[in-house]
Amino acid sequence: MAIDPRIFAARLAQAKANLRAARAQYHATTLNVQVVDTTTAAAIRQATAGVLAARRMVDGARSRLAQAQAQVVVARADAHLEEIEAARYERLYRIHAVSQEERDTARAARRTATAQLDAARRAAQAALESFRQAQAQLARAQAAPSQVAYSRAQAKRATAEIAQLEAAVR
Numbered sequence: 001m002a003i004d005p006r007i008f009a010a011r012l013a014q015a016k017a018n019l020r021a022a023r024a025q026y027h028a029t030t031l032n033v034q035v036v037d038t039t040t041a042a043a044i045r046q047a048t049a050g051v052l053a054a055r056r057m058v059d060g061a062r063s064r065l066a067q068a069q070a071q072v073v074v075a076r077a078d079a080h081l082e083e084i085e086a087a088r089y090e091r092l093y094r095i096h097a098v099s100q101e102e103r104d105t106a107r108a109a110r111r112t113a114t115a116q117l118d119a120a121r122r123a124a125q126a127a128l129e130s131f132r133q134a135q136a137q138l139a140r141a142q143a144a145p146s147q148v149a150y151s152r153a154q155a156k157r158a159t160a161e162i163a164q165l166e167a168a169v170r
Contacts, residue, residue: 019165022158029158032151047144054138061131068124075113075120082106082113 089106
């Protein structure tokens with residue numbers, strides 16, 4: 001039984017074509033790796049600096065959030081106290097123990113304390129949103145170094161594929 005050399009020639013031609021395609025892919029990947037290698041040190045330094053800056057932003061935002069939350073607690077206590085005072089002055093006014101001016105002052109103090117509580121709540125909400133944004137920025141900054149590693153892994157994979165295809169041609 002004779003083996004048709006055309007089958008082997010076709011398989012060899014296919015293997016050579018696969019090798020050429022892999023080499024072209026390798027060449028494109030190599031160019032990308034060269035660009036990545038050229039910029040990797042700077043990119044890593046920049047990514048590291050970005051992570052540090054983002055961590056500082058998170059720490060600052062966390063501190064501002066805690067301060068805003070504490071201000072809400074204080075404003076809530078002030079508003080509660082002014083509510084009690086206003087109610088007391090209202091009772092005293094009804095029995096003519098205080099003047100209308102004193103009652104009006106107590107009412108104004110209550111409204112002011114309520115407005116300050118609302119403002120403190122809005123500030124706390126804004127601080128919470130700022131904190132969440134800082135956390136998201138930190139997460140993005142922490143992803144940058146892995147992107148550099150991914151490009152390098154692609155180049156290593158292409159090198160391995162070429163070695164495998166070269167072995168198939170030999």
